[in-house]
Amino acid sequence: MLIVNPTFGLAAAAGPTVALKPINWATDAIALMSNSKPNARELLEGMKAKLGAFRNVDNIEFHAKNSASQAAPKELIQAVAGKYRAALLALGD
Amino acid sequence: MTDIADQEVIDIGNLDVEAFNEFAAAQGWSDGMPLYVPTEEKVAKFVDTVRGDNRPYPPVPPRQIVPTLQSLAANAVMAGCKPEYFPVVTAALRGVLDPEYNLHGTLATTHSCAPMVMVSGPIRLALGINCGSNCFGQGWRPNATIGRALGLMLLNVAGAKPGEMDRSTQGNPAKYTFCFGENEEENPWQPYHVQRGFAPTDSVVTVMSGEGPHNLNDHGSTSGNGLLTTFAGGMANPGANTIYGKGPMFVIIGPEHAATLKRDGFTIETIREELWKRSRVHVSRISEENQETYVTTGHKPDGDWFAIGRSPEDIHITVAGGPGKHSAFIPSFGGTTVACVRVAV
Numbered sequence: 001m002l003i004v005n006p007t008f009g010l011a012a013a014a015g016p017t018v019a020l021k022p023i024n025w026a027t028d029a030i031a032l033m034s035n036s037k038p039n040a041r042e043l044l045e046g047m048k049a050k051l052g053a054f055r056n057v058d059n060i061e062f063h064a065k066n067s068a069s070q071a072a073p074k075e076l077i078q079a080v081a082g083k084y085r086a087a088l089l090a091l092g093d
Numbered sequence: 094m095t096d097i098a099d100q101e102v103i104d105i106g107n108l109d110v111e112a113f114n115e116f117a118a119a120q121g122w123s124d125g126m127p128l129y130v131p132t133e134e135k136v137a138k139f140v141d142t143v144r145g146d147n148r149p150y151p152p153v154p155p156r157q158i159v160p161t162l163q164s165l166a167a168n169a170v171m172a173g174c175k176p177e178y179f180p181v182v183t184a185a186l187r188g189v190l191d192p193e194y195n196l197h198g199t200l201a202t203t204h205s206c207a208p209m210v211m212v213s214g215p216i217r218l219a220l221g222i223n224c225g226s227n228c229f230g231q232g233w234r235p236n237a238t239i240g241r242a243l244g245l246m247l248l249n250v251a252g253a254k255p256g257e258m259d260r261s262t263q264g265n266p267a268k269y270t271f272c273f274g275e276n277e278e279e280n281p282w283q284p285y286h287v288q289r290g291f292a293p294t295d296s297v298v299t300v301m302s303g304e305g306p307h308n309l310n311d312h313g314s315t316s317g318n319g320l321l322t323t324f325a326g327g328m329a330n331p332g333a334n335t336i337y338g339k340g341p342m343f344v345i346i347g348p349e350h351a352a353t354l355k356r357d358g359f360t361i362e363t364i365r366e367e368l369w370k371r372s373r374v375h376v377s378r379i380s381e382e383n384q385e386t387y388v389t390t391g392h393k394p395d396g397d398w399f400a401i402g403r404s405p406e407d408i409h410i411t412v413a414g415g416p417g418k419h420s421a422f423i424p425s426f427g428g429t430t431v432a433c434v435r436v437a438v
Binding site: 001002003004005006007008009010011012036038041064066068069070071093 | 097098100102103104105106107108113120122130131132133136152153156157158159160161163166167168170171195197198202203204245246249250334338339386389390427428429
């Protein structure tokens with residue numbers, strides 16, 4: 001007996017490949033991104049304190065989504081990508 | 094050998110229905126209840142009902158695959174739908190694929206939300222969708238299987254496997270099925286789809302990622318004003334996502350309550366305004382920790398009161414159900430929208 005696979009689908013077209021540049025964790029600007037859930041900010045503050053033990057943290061800055069339940073807006077992602085060399089994400093819940 | 098997941102058509106040999114159900118469960122295709130067998134012949138009958146709807150489907154999140162009409166129909170067959178239900182199921186799927194519905198978020202969340210499917214217009218009666226007594230409950234095949242078909246699509250096409258991609262802490266019985274029709278015949282105002290700009294003759298599916306219905310019992314109030322006090326008290330819920338997630342919600346008014354409100358001069362707009370004013374939650378009912386979280390994430394109180402949505406327009410209102418002094422409140426996930434799609438028939 002032949003049946004139709006209820007999970008079948010075609011893979012969506014892949015997005016453009018992004019070439020990653022090397023990151024200097026000792027000096028580069030870093031974004032600390034919160035998913036806006038409780039305790040995400042605390043996780044990121046801990047990360048900033050850890051980083052502060054061996055580097056200057058003036059160019060390490062906090063950012064958060066507008067809503068815990070929705071994806072970050074493209075504008076925020078583009079702004080972070082433009083200003084920082086790395087982003088650390090905290091997924092509190 | 095090609096993996097089963099990569100095959101649109103699978104030869105399962107001579108499996109009987111029981112053996113097919115064991116096979117399907119092993120593949121992860123089941124919601125836990127018995128399934129019909131999605132044979133090529135049955136699937137073809139379903140696909141024939143939507144041949145005129147050539148709009149392509151976008152990739153379905155979180156899995157990000159583009160389904161075929163055959164794979165969608167296989168889910169509707171397995172759910173127990175009749176072929177003529179399939180255009181309603183595909184309209185519901187198009188609704189949850191509205192980017193503002195936030196399908197990825199609503200499927201991956203720890204919240205209990207499930208897709209509420211409400212059907213409006215002539216197709217309700219043509220298909221025999223229950224709009225009256227026990228409309229949220231059991232006993233009607235289209236209500237039971239249309240909602241179930243959408244749930245199976247979200248499992249099998251979207252990839253929302255419980256405990257894996259679907260991270261709901263406790264889930265919700267509405268994840269099995271949550272489909273009902275508007276009671277347009279006893280709605281003293283405009284049906285919901287007409288409120289949204291569709292013609293009364295259009296058949297429309299409305300979806301919202303919501304909790305199950307919360308009952309609003311009021312046998313005692315004999316005035317519309319009294320009913321709204323009860324409704325607002327039931328809606329003022331500090332444990333609902335909408336207290337800080339700020340999103341839409343439905344108030345489904347029972348026909349007897351609707352008649353009282355209409356008699357006392359209330360309109361959809363004035364009901365919405367009154368519920369908005371009266372359903373605010375006093376800060377004394379919200380923990381200090383939560384107040385701090387809400388404020389730091391941009392949801393500030395108005396004086397000593399937290400609103401349960403962004404504006405009166407977040408409160409969506411219609412009529413469903415049968416005789417009795419009950420209505421229902423359905424809060425949403427929060428970060429979602431109420432999407433309406435005309436059924437392509």
